[in-house]
Amino acid sequence: MKVGVPKEIKTHEYRVGLTPGAVREYVAAGHSVAVETNAGAGIGASDEEYRKAGATLLGSAREVFGSSEMIVKVKEPQPSEWTQLRENQILFTYLHLAPDPEQANGLLKSGCTAIAYETVTDANGGLPLLAPMSEVAGRLSIEAASAALKRYAGGRGLLVGGVPGVQPARIVVIGGGVVGTHAARMAVGLGAEVTMLDRSIARLRQLDELFDGRVRTRFSTIEAVEEEVFAADVVVGAVLIPGASAPRLVSRKMLSAMRKGAVIVDVAIDQGGCFETSRPTTHAEPTYEIDGVIHYCVANMPGAVPLTSSHALNNATLPFGLALANKGFAAVLENHHLRAGLNVYGGRLTYKAVAESLGLPYSPIVQAAA
Ligand SMILES: NC(=O)C1=CN([C@@H]2O[C@H](COP(=O)(O)OP(=O)(O)OC[C@H]3O[C@@H](n4cnc5c(N)ncnc54)[C@H](O)[C@@H]3O)[C@@H](O)[C@H]2O)C=CC1
Numbered sequence: 419m420k421v422g423v424p425k426e427i428k429t430h431e432y433r434v435g436l437t438p439g440a441v442r443e444y445v446a447a448g449h450s451v452a453v454e455t456n457a458g459a460g461i462g463a464s465d466e467e468y469r470k471a472g473a474t475l476l477g478s479a480r481e482v483f484g485s486s487e488m489i490v491k492v493k494e495p496q497p498s499e500w501t502q503l504r505e506n507q508i509l510f511t512y513l514h515l516a517p518d519p520e521q522a523n524g525l526l527k528s529g530c531t532a533i534a535y536e537t538v539t540d541a542n543g544g545l546p547l548l549a550p551m552s553e554v555a556g557r558l559s560i561e562a563a564s565a566a567l568k569r570y571a572g573g574r575g576l577l578v579g580g581v582p583g584v585q586p587a588r589i590v591v592i593g594g595g596v597v598g599t600h601a602a603r604m605a606v607g608l609g610a611e612v613t614m615l616d617r618s619i620a621r622l623r624q625l626d627e628l629f630d631g632r633v634r635t636r637f638s639t640i641e642a643v644e645e646e647v648f649a650a651d652v653v654v655g656a657v658l659i660p661g662a663s664a665p666r667l668v669s670r671k672m673l674s675a676m677r678k679g680a681v682i683v684d685v686a687i688d689q690g691g692c693f694e695t696s697r698p699t700t701h702a703e704p705t706y707e708i709d710g711v712i713h714y715c716v717a718n719m720p721g722a723v724p725l726t727s728s729h730a731l732n733n734a735t736l737p738f739g740l741a742l743a744n745k746g747f748a749a750v751l752e753n754h755h756l757r758a759g760l761n762v763y764g765g766r767l768t769y770k771a772v773a774e775s776l777g778l779p780y781s782p783i784v785q786a787a788a
């Protein structure tokens with residue numbers, strides 16, 4: 419198959435869809451890979467390294483889109499990219515369509531076959547192509563909170579771990595999945611007082627064991643969220659209902675009763691965010707303030723550490739990408755984990771929670787492929 423890798427164009431996005439190492443694997447499997455010049459600059463991978471790995475370098479995204487049967491990216495396509503996608507071309511990338519009707523419309527119009535990393539599943543009930551970036555974003559969330567808590571940044575002026583004799587920051591993590599767990603690991607490591615909330619009692623039991631009593635766990639109800647948020651110095655939003663818009667768990671009214679100078683890091687912003695007052699920000703201007711509370715809502719957090727993130731992402735996407743390159747759309751029909759990633763096919767939405775969030779018709783894949 420002809421595989422194409424354009425350079426990422428989202429603000430301060432430095433990751434790349436295929437590393438030179440991954441290109442080598444595709445080429446070894448008999449595929450041709452076209453890479454846009456400078457696509458790997460953000461991870462220090464030169465055009466020469468891509469050439470050595472067996473790629474053909476092309477001077478523009480237009481040539482890459484125009485000549486490839488499958489496009490492998492990192493972030494959701496931007497408006498100038500939707501218009502370059504065509505019928506039956508496979509797009510393999512993060513999409514986060516639920517809160518993004520414009521992108522959804524662009525992809526539906528293109529007729530492309532779009533497989534979203536974030537809804538591909540594995541045999542353990544996990545999301546294997548979201549997990550590596552959730553690990554990164556979870557860990558980064560505490561770095562972001564720590565920066566925003568500084569007084570000059572508008573925060574309360576708290577050191578996350580405190581010092582002997584002075585209490586540390588109270589960090590509340592809503593959602594105890596991959597992001598939440600990695601946020602908690604960093605927060606515990608820095609010496610914060612950590613509370614995790616989740617809707618799954620089974621998950622709360624696992625977290626209790628994992629952290630050996632070092633974090634408090636709490637079942638997530640409106641009352642619990644309210645009590646915890648009011649007493650928090652930092653709140654990390656880390657909930658997910660796969661494919662769907664994030665549930666709004668912290669209202670504007672709750673926010674207004676929070677401590678002044680407290681920080682919220684809404685990692686779930688790529689699915690629309692779990693605070694009523696969240697709106698997506700970029701690494702260029704990551705924070706804003708409402709009611710004295712600092713909001714950090716960067717939708718592509720792992721883009722800030724592209725070297726770590728591109729390798730972690732490629733490790734996870736490689737087997738799925740190779741299956742797509744080897745078998746084309748048949749791979750989607752054959753493998754139910756890859757099929758769970760199919761969000762758009764032939765101008766129809768094939769992922770139920772996405773269609774419901776957007777208020778658009780849903781077509782089961784069997785019907786869409788008929
Ligand atoms: N902003 C960014 O750069 C990035 C954002 N993300 C996003 O972070 C979010 C979380 O991702 P993961 O941790 O991988 O998901 P996950 O599926 O591993 O964990 C989500 C957790 O939320 C819990 N949950 C659902 N509803 C809840 C509620 N009402 N109250 C409390 N907990 C609830 C679930 O039980 C689950 O344990 C997703 O929206 C993901 O797309 C992930 C990576 C990067």
Ligand SMILES: CC(=O)C(=O)O
Nearest residue numbers: 551688717718719720
């Ligand atoms: C998951 C996601 O949105 C990201 O890695 O940018």
Ligand SMILES: [Mg+2]
Nearest residue numbers: 494514518717
């Ligand atoms: Mg988006």
